Amino acid sequence: MSIAMAERAKLEALRARFGAAIRRADLPGNGRMFVTVDPAAIREICRHVFREMGARYVISIGADDRPFSGEFLVAHNFAFDGDGVLCGLLAHLPGDRPALDSISDVVPAANWAEREFRDLVGIEPMGHRYPKRLVLPDGWPEGVHPLRKDVSWDDVPKDFDEDLEFKFDEAPDGCVVVPFGPFHPTLDEPAHFRLYVEGEMVRGCEYRGFMAHRGIEKLAESVLSYNDIPMMAERICGICGCVHSVAYVQAVEDAAGVRVPERAEYIRTIMLEMERLHSHLLWVGLACHIVGFDTLFMQSFRIREPIMWMAERMTGNRKTYALCLVGGVRWDIAPETGAALRGVLDTLEKEWRGVVDAVTGDRNIQARTRGVGVAGPDLVKDVGLVGPVARASGVAIDCRRDHPYAAYGRVAFEVITERGGDVWSRIVVRMKEVFESIGIIRQCLDKMSPGPIQARVDDELPVGRMGLSSVEAPRGEAHHFLVTGEGNRPRRWRVRAPTYQNLQGVPAMIRDQQLADMTIALGSIDPCFSCTDRMETVDVRSGLRRTWTQEDLVRLLKKGGA
Amino acid sequence: MSLLSKVKEALVCLRAGRVTLPYPAAPRPVAGNFRGRPIFDAAKCIGCGGCAANCPAREILIHDVCQEIRVLRYVGRRCTYCGRCADVCPEKAITMSTDFETATDAIGDIGQTIELFMSTCQRCGRCFKEPSPLERLKQKGYRFDDLAHDRWVFGSRAYLDTERAVDDIRIEMD
Ligand code: SF4
Ligand code: SF4
Numbered sequence: 001m002s003i004a005m006a007e008r009a010k011l012e013a014l015r016a017r018f019g020a021a022i023r024r025a026d027l028p029g030n031g032r033m034f035v036t037v038d039p040a041a042i043r044e045i046c047r048h049v050f051r052e053m054g055a056r057y058v059i060s061i062g063a064d065d066r067p068f069s070g071e072f073l074v075a076h077n078f079a080f081d082g083d084g085v086l087c088g089l090l091a092h093l094p095g096d097r098p099a100l101d102s103i104s105d106v107v108p109a110a111n112w113a114e115r116e117f118r119d120l121v122g123i124e125p126m127g128h129r130y131p132k133r134l135v136l137p138d139g140w141p142e143g144v145h146p147l148r149k150d151v152s153w154d155d156v157p158k159d160f161d162e163d164l165e166f167k168f169d170e171a172p173d174g175c176v177v178v179p180f181g182p183f184h185p186t187l188d189e190p191a192h193f194r195l196y197v198e199g200e201m202v203r204g205c206e207y208r209g210f211m212a213h214r215g216i217e218k219l220a221e222s223v224l225s226y227n228d229i230p231m232m233a234e235r236i237c238g239i240c241g242c243v244h245s246v247a248y249v250q251a252v253e254d255a256a257g258v259r260v261p262e263r264a265e266y267i268r269t270i271m272l273e274m275e276r277l278h279s280h281l282l283w284v285g286l287a288c289h290i291v292g293f294d295t296l297f298m299q300s301f302r303i304r305e306p307i308m309w310m311a312e313r314m315t316g317n318r319k320t321y322a323l324c325l326v327g328g329v330r331w332d333i334a335p336e337t338g339a340a341l342r343g344v345l346d347t348l349e350k351e352w353r354g355v356v357d358a359v360t361g362d363r364n365i366q367a368r369t370r371g372v373g374v375a376g377p378d379l380v381k382d383v384g385l386v387g388p389v390a391r392a393s394g395v396a397i398d399c400r401r402d403h404p405y406a407a408y409g410r411v412a413f414e415v416i417t418e419r420g421g422d423v424w425s426r427i428v429v430r431m432k433e434v435f436e437s438i439g440i441i442r443q444c445l446d447k448m449s450p451g452p453i454q455a456r457v458d459d460e461l462p463v464g465r466m467g468l469s470s471v472e473a474p475r476g477e478a479h480h481f482l483v484t485g486e487g488n489r490p491r492r493w494r495v496r497a498p499t500y501q502n503l504q505g506v507p508a509m510i511r512d513q514q515l516a517d518m519t520i521a522l523g524s525i526d527p528c529f530s531c532t533d534r535m536e537t538v539d540v541r542s543g544l545r546r547t548w549t550q551e552d553l554v555r556l557l558k559k560g561g562a
Numbered sequence: 563m564s565l566l567s568k569v570k571e572a573l574v575c576l577r578a579g580r581v582t583l584p585y586p587a588a589p590r591p592v593a594g595n596f597r598g599r600p601i602f603d604a605a606k607c608i609g610c611g612g613c614a615a616n617c618p619a620r621e622i623l624i625h626d627v628c629q630e631i632r633v634l635r636y637v638g639r640r641c642t643y644c645g646r647c648a649d650v651c652p653e654k655a656i657t658m659s660t661d662f663e664t665a666t667d668a669i670g671d672i673g674q675t676i677e678l679f680m681s682t683c684q685r686c687g688r689c690f691k692e693p694s695p696l697e698r699l700k701q702k703g704y705r706f707d708d709l710a711h712d713r714w715v716f717g718s719r720a721y722l723d724t725e726r727a728v729d730d731i732r733i734e735m736d
Contacts (some may be wrong), residue, residue, distance in 0.1 A: 223716075227696045228618035231644045299574050302581050309593075316597040316658070322644040326696060330649070331595075354574050361567030457694040488696060 004029045006083035011035065013053065018045055031403060032254065032468055033087040039074075039100045042091050046076055047106035055080050055087065056397065057109040057384040058470070059496040061481050062117025064148045065092075068464065068491070072098040072123055076110065077468065077481060081402040086468045088481070099124035109384030112504055113496075120147040135210040139164030146218060153215070153222045169206050171196045180518060182211060191503075195510075195518065202510045202518060207503065217493055225488040226252060226461065230324045236495060239282065242275045242321050243473040244480070244495065249324045250405055251482035252490070255467025256326075260455055262407070264328040266448035269407040270341075271315065271323055272471070273437040273444075277348070278307045279474035280430045280437075284355075287427060290523045291368045296359065303351045310344045313337060326461075328454030338445050345438050356431050369423040373509040373521030376421050383505040386498050387476020388433070389525050391417045392425035399472040411443040423524040430474075460488070473498050475525070499525065591660075597643045598661040602636055602674050606655035609634060609678040610690035613647035613656060614707075615699045620714045622647060623707035629722060632680050637712045638664075638672035652691050673712075 007027045014035065015022050021041035026034040037045050049055045055078035063073040072093040079086050091100055102125035104110045114125035115134035122145035125131070136146075139161035145151065171177045175196035182192045192211070196204040216236060220229045233248040234241035246268050253260060285300030308318040315321035315331045323329050333341075359365060380390045390397050398415040400408040416432045418425035467482045476498030485491030502525040510521050583590060592598070609632045614622040619640040625633045648656040664672050692698045701718035708715055 223620075224618065225616075225696065225700065227616065227646075231618040231642060231646065235642075295571060295575060299578065302578055305581075312596060313593040316593070316595045316645070317643070320642065320644075322597070322642075322646075327694075330645075351574075354570070354577075358567050358570035358574060361564060362571070363564035363567075457696055460695045488698065488700070 003031045003084050006080070007031075007033050007085055010053070010080065010083075010085065010087070014045070014049075017048060021045065030254070031084045031086060033085055034090060034466055035087065036090045036092065039091040039093055042074075042076070042089065043101040043103050043106060045089060046078075046103040046110075049078050049087070049089065050107045053080070054082075056381070057107050058086070058477070058479050059481070059494065059500075060103075060110050060113035060117065061492070061494040062098075062121035062123040062147075063483065063492040063494075064121055064145075065491075066095045067149050070095045072121065073492075074100060074117065074123060075481065076103060076107075077479065079403070079470065081397050084403055086403060086470060088466065088468060093123065098122060099126050101126050102128040104128055108382045109501060109504065112500065119145070121145055122148060135213055137162075137164070137211075138166050146215065147221075153218050166192075166208055168194055168208075172203060174198055175203050178515065180205075193506075193518075193522075195515065197515055200515050202513055202515055204511060205507050207507070209503070217495065220493045221485070221490060223489075226490070227325050229490075229493070230326075231320075231322055233495070234320050234322065237473075237497065238319075239279045240275055240473040240475065240478070241319065242271050242323060243471050243478050244497075245321075245324045246272060246406065247469045247471040247478050247480040247495075248482070248493070249326050250469035250471070251467040251480040251493070252326045252461070252484070253467070254469055255465040255482055255484045256461040257465075258327045258455055258457060258461075260328055261452045263332075263448055263451040264453045264455075265407040266444045267329045267331070267333060267453060268324065269411070270333070270441050270444045271311070271321055272406065273441045274307060274311050274314075276437045276474045277434060278304050278311070280434050281307070281352075283430060283474070284427065287369075287423075287520065287523055288365070290520050291365065293365060296355070299355060303348060303355070306344050306347065310341055313340065325454065327457050328452070330454075332453050333448075342442065342445065345441060349435065349438050352431075352434055359431070360428075365427075366424055369427060369520060369524075370420070372423045372513065372517045373524050374420075374422045375505055375509050379505055379508050383508070384501040385476070385505045386501055387473070388426050388429045389476065389502050389505070391415065392429045393421035394419045397477075399470040399477050403470050405469065405471060407444060407447075408440075410447060411440050413440050423520055426524045464491070475499060476502060586663075592662065596660045596662070597645045597658045599638070599643065599659050599664055599672065600636065600641070600645070600647055601657045601659050602634070602676055603655045603657070604676040604678075606653045607634065607651075607676055607678060608653055608655075608689060609680050610652060611699060611701075611705065612650045612652060612690035612692070612697070614705075615690070615701065616646050616650045616697050618642070618644060618646060623709060623712065623714060624705040625707050625709050626704045626722060630680055632678045633709065634676045634678060635707075635709060635712070636674045638674070639669055639712070641672075650690075650693060650697055652689070 011025050018041060021038040022035060023038060024036040050057055058077040058079050061075040065071050065073045072095060074091045075088045077088050093100055102114055104114055112134055114128055117123045118125055119133055119136040141157050141159045144157045175198050178195040178197045180193040180195050192208045194206045195202050216232060230245040230249055233244040236244045281300050281304035285297040289297040312318045314333060314337055315323055323331060375385060375389060375393050377393050377395055380393050380395045394417050396415050396417050401415055413436045416429050418428050461484050463484055463486055465484045470477050470479045478498055479496040481494040482490050483492040506522055510518055611624050614624050619642055621637045621641045623635045623637060627633060645658045648658050690699055703718045703720045704722050705718045706715055
């Protein structure tokens with residue numbers, strides 16, 4: 001069935017079931033569906049799409065559209081992976097009463113996204129079971145929603161109490177609280193888990209993150225312009241930056257109908273796979289480091305280094321490639337560089353085979369990782385887990401195959417899956433994916449022909465169009481939603497990094513596990529947090545708790561230590 | 563089985579040998595197209611403001627002192643070495659050098675300031691030929707970025723006022 005037919009069939013099915021509640025539909029015929037629905041029916045429609053029609057939940061977006069239509073907008077995005085269709089279910093809400101039914105009881109994966117638009121846009125998900133703040137700190141005043149258009153990008157409300165402590169939930173009976181993070185030796189980035197522990201067993205946890213939300217979306221919507229954003233999108237993640245830059249430009253291109261030259265698509269594909277290579281090698285190294293196997297940690301990093309050097313030669317930088325612009329790429333790959341790249345891949349393949357061969361037989365690593373942090377297919381579905389975490393549970397989803405973008409439709413590769421659903425399976429999936437990536441780059445080098453690398457953009461981009469783009473990052477699907485806007489910049493741009501969904505699965509993965517396994521279970525989703533500004537220390541001798549604020553820390557630093 | 567894998571792991575390490583580089587004792591050359599610190603050539607720059615309009619980090623400031631003198635300052639603190647300024651410069655006045663060892667305790671070290679003598683017709687900003695509508699000048703006319711605080715001012719004017727626009731980030735757009 002062609003994609004266009006699949007789209008129409010889905011729409012017919014929705015119309016047949018919900019009749020007039022389906023108000024409008026826009027099927028551009030490229031694997032995208034935008035269906036405007038009656039807000040009163042949103043919960044039932046989402047349930048139907050998620051449970052009956054088998055769609056995967058991607059993300060929910062809230063947008064302030066009042067300056068343009070006088071309304072608020074909510075989009076619940078779903079993916080029909082088997083049919084290659086990404087679908088946005090849109091609801092328009094009156095400007096003076098932005099509220100709609102929460103879908104998180106029927107689609108548990110929407111838990112965070114709904115809390116996020118409640119915080120940032122002020123749209124109330126009615127009936128949400130856990131409407132606690134997610135992004136905004138507890139000291140932020142009620143009623144100020146940073147992503148609303150009438151709030152300027154540099155506004156800080158006067159009554160914002162930066163030092164107010166988070167209010168945490170009560171631990172369940174019989175459990176003690178073990179704070180894990182924001183800084184922890186095995187966490188490279190800040191996130192705070194309050195683990196409820198009974199003896200050695202973890203019974204549950206509360207998560208607080210978003211400690212230094214960087215407001216990238218707000219900046220893009222009010223300060224930057226279309227071609228500035230790729231450079232900043234790249235800085236969303238310290239490892240898979242190119243993913244976000246590609247996902248962003250693809251969302252713009254999708255919305256505005258810009259066609260990218262073929263050679264540029266190959267170059268994007270090559271750089272995305274380079275990124276996957278260095279990310280997976282880094283992760284295998286870190287996983288070994290977390291379980292205390294530093295030898296392999298060192299070797300992974302050694303094998304990884306030539307990839308970084310190669311990336312520097314291809315794009316001018318090891319990591320921040322500054323590759324994409326709307327309509328193409330900035331750096332071409334010269335024939336000599338291509339030849340050198342092949343050489344690097346050959347060595348990498350040989351060396352990595354040696355490592356994989358050694359590790360697969362290593363019982364110590366297996367003893368430490370088998371049966372740990374298990375996520376079954378049901379959890380994958382309910383929480384919307386993506387990437388190697390989903391594939392390690394036997395759920396074969398991979399945007400490169402399911403929603404082909406760039407040149408992925410023109411190369412052959414295998415989607416690696418495992419059955420165990422545990423940390424070990426995730427290690428195996430990632431180790432094998434390295435070989436697939438090498439294969440993809442080789443095919444791209446074979447197939448790409450000379451030509452332009454940047455499309456001509458002669459007119460200003462049309463206003464008010466929507467675009468979706470899913471890119472398979474090393475950690476799973478990165479999804480960008482974009483509405484084009486006035487003044488050479490988007491009206492709304494929403495980024496959903498893979499960790500956003502995967503982190504929501506962590507509480508279930510660590511439940512009833514040993515406390516000591518927490519680090520590797522968390523590490524196994526390859527989490528990607530952001531920066532933070534405070535920490536908590538407990539003096540073990542006196543039992544005194546002391547919370548260090550940002551000011552204390554700065555003072556301490558200036559003094560040169562306590 | 564496990565013992566065998568330990569032997570294999572040991573072999574992986576032994577074969578690798580020593581890989582640590584003697585950097586910084588011995589310099590380590592970078593790739594030819596490496597993007598380091600941008601260098602501005604005052605002799606070539608015509609003060610069109612294209613680089614300032616397209617710097618994603620907003621690290622290039624422009625301040626019109628009077629009709630004839632325009633100051634261009636590259637601040638360089640947040641510069642990401644993306645090279646967009648060099649891309650869009652119509653006069654090729656910016657070169658991305660291979661200089662990456664820019665750590666300093668005096669932040670002014672990396673900055674560059676150019677004073678440009680402008681002829682009158684160039685005020686409209688038309689001398690910047692944008693590669694596509696996506697790169698067009700955001701602020702046409704006279705610009706008054708805050709050089710004292712190294713800050714971009716979001717606004718420009720069609721006329722040159724004697725009052726400076728310092729500390730005023732919401733002056734009227736023309
Ligand atoms: S290199 Fe990039 S960030 Fe630096 S000044 Fe030029 S455009 Fe701005
Ligand atoms: S774009 Fe080039 S010519 Fe124009 S102001 Fe910048 S450096 Fe000068």
